[in-house]
Amino acid sequence: MTQTLTLRRPDDWHLHLRDGAMLAAVAPQSAGFGRAIIMPNLVPPVTTGAQAAAYRDRIRAALPPGAALDPQMTLYLTDTTEAADVIAAFDAGIIRAVKLYPAGATTNSASGVTDVDRVRPVLEAMAHAGVTLCVHGEVTDPAIDIFDREAVFIDTVLDPLRRKVPGLRVVMEHITTAEGVAYARAGGEDLAATITTHHLVINRNAILAGGIRPHYYCLPVAKRESHRLALRAAATSGEATFFLGTDSAPHTDAAKLQPCGCAGCFTAPNTLSILAQVFQDDGALDRLEAFISLNGAAFYRLPPNEDRVTLTRRDTPVAYPTQITAGDETVTVFDPGFPLHWHPEDA
Ligand SMILES: NC(=O)N[C@@H](CC(=O)O)C(=O)O
Numbered sequence: 001m002t003q004t005l006t007l008r009r010p011d012d013w014h015l016h017l018r019d020g021a022m023l024a025a026v027a028p029q030s031a032g033f034g035r036a037i038i039m040p041n042l043v044p045p046v047t048t049g050a051q052a053a054a055y056r057d058r059i060r061a062a063l064p065p066g067a068a069l070d071p072q073m074t075l076y077l078t079d080t081t082e083a084a085d086v087i088a089a090f091d092a093g094i095i096r097a098v099k100l101y102p103a104g105a106t107t108n109s110a111s112g113v114t115d116v117d118r119v120r121p122v123l124e125a126m127a128h129a130g131v132t133l134c135v136h137g138e139v140t141d142p143a144i145d146i147f148d149r150e151a152v153f154i155d156t157v158l159d160p161l162r163r164k165v166p167g168l169r170v171v172m173e174h175i176t177t178a179e180g181v182a183y184a185r186a187g188g189e190d191l192a193a194t195i196t197t198h199h200l201v202i203n204r205n206a207i208l209a210g211g212i213r214p215h216y217y218c219l220p221v222a223k224r225e226s227h228r229l230a231l232r233a234a235a236t237s238g239e240a241t242f243f244l245g246t247d248s249a250p251h252t253d254a255a256k257l258q259p260c261g262c263a264g265c266f267t268a269p270n271t272l273s274i275l276a277q278v279f280q281d282d283g284a285l286d287r288l289e290a291f292i293s294l295n296g297a298a299f300y301r302l303p304p305n306e307d308r309v310t311l312t313r314r315d316t317p318v319a320y321p322t323q324i325t326a327g328d329e330t331v332t333v334f335d336p337g338f339p340l341h342w343h344p345e346d347a
Pocket residue numbers: 016041106107108136217218219220247249250263264265
């Protein structure tokens with residue numbers, strides 16, 4: 001039996017497109033989204049407006065003709081970022097947001113912020129100008145258990161920071177815990193949270209039970225099942241606070257499959273098919289559009305996309321690749337562990 005859903009074109013409010021051969025390989029996989037917030041954690045990171053503009057040009061060049069994707073650039077906040085440079089890049093229409101990585105928290109975060117008090121003047125200028133701060137919310141203290149790092153970050157860094165800089169618009173990126181859901185929900189109009197596709201599907205057993213599975217390792221690491229269920233309830237609630245940021249984060253298989261493999265799940269090729277199945281399983285297909293196409297735009301004070309996409313549920317599963325090729329390397333596509341029947345098409 002076929003079933004059809006027509007939705008406003010979705011946006012991806014957290015996306016890694018990388019650079020060079022990887023960019024060429026993965027950009028087409030996200031071409032069907034509308035706006036996408038592009039993460040700045042290149043090597044070296046995107047720290048200036050000029051670098052962001054040049055990176056945006058490289059992304060556009062990597063997209064197929066007619067692609068819908070409209071890259072929304074971000075600057076990587078460092079201890080030495082100047083407020084005036086951030087505001088100038090924002091006023092010039094080069095950047096949509098600024099990204100805070102606690103130094104050492106995740107992939108390519110070595111140049112991140114060592115103490116948020118150091119960047120207070122930048123955050124105050126952003127609050128004044130209405131520039132959004134996107135936050136990787138994990139503490140890096142080795143004494144804190146990795147499964148507790150998000151919850152501890154909220155209590156010891158994020159909440160004090162939001163009290164010190166009132167009016168700062170913050171997106172808690174890729175939340176993974178019930179604590180993250182609760183804090184975002186109670187945060188008022190200036191606070192929102194992105195949720196990834198993969199954190200709606202896997203819990204930590206996927207990584208560790210019955211053998212170690214590096215392709216399910218990402219940061220923040222997936223938590224226990226009760227947290228996944230809290231994320232599912234938030235995403236499928238339709239509440240304006242929660243919206244899609246896939247955090248599709250491609251790494252070569254060589255980089256994933258080694259004694260110290262890197263963090264990231266590559267979900268761009270099958271994200272929409274997975275999400276439609278998740279929302280159907282939870283009886284929430286009528287709220288899919290809020291999560292993928294409406295809530296994020298509203299938070300970023302942008303109009304929703306005018307054009308539409310269609311998802312058709314067919315008995316024949318979607319044939320997405322298990323791997324794609326990037327230069328001489330392969331990148332494994334996230335396997336949700338269930339067949340995908342929702343076929344995305346442009347309407
Ligand atoms: N999510 C990840 O596991 N990895 C991201 C970085 C990030 O979003 O924290 C990456 O750049 O690979």
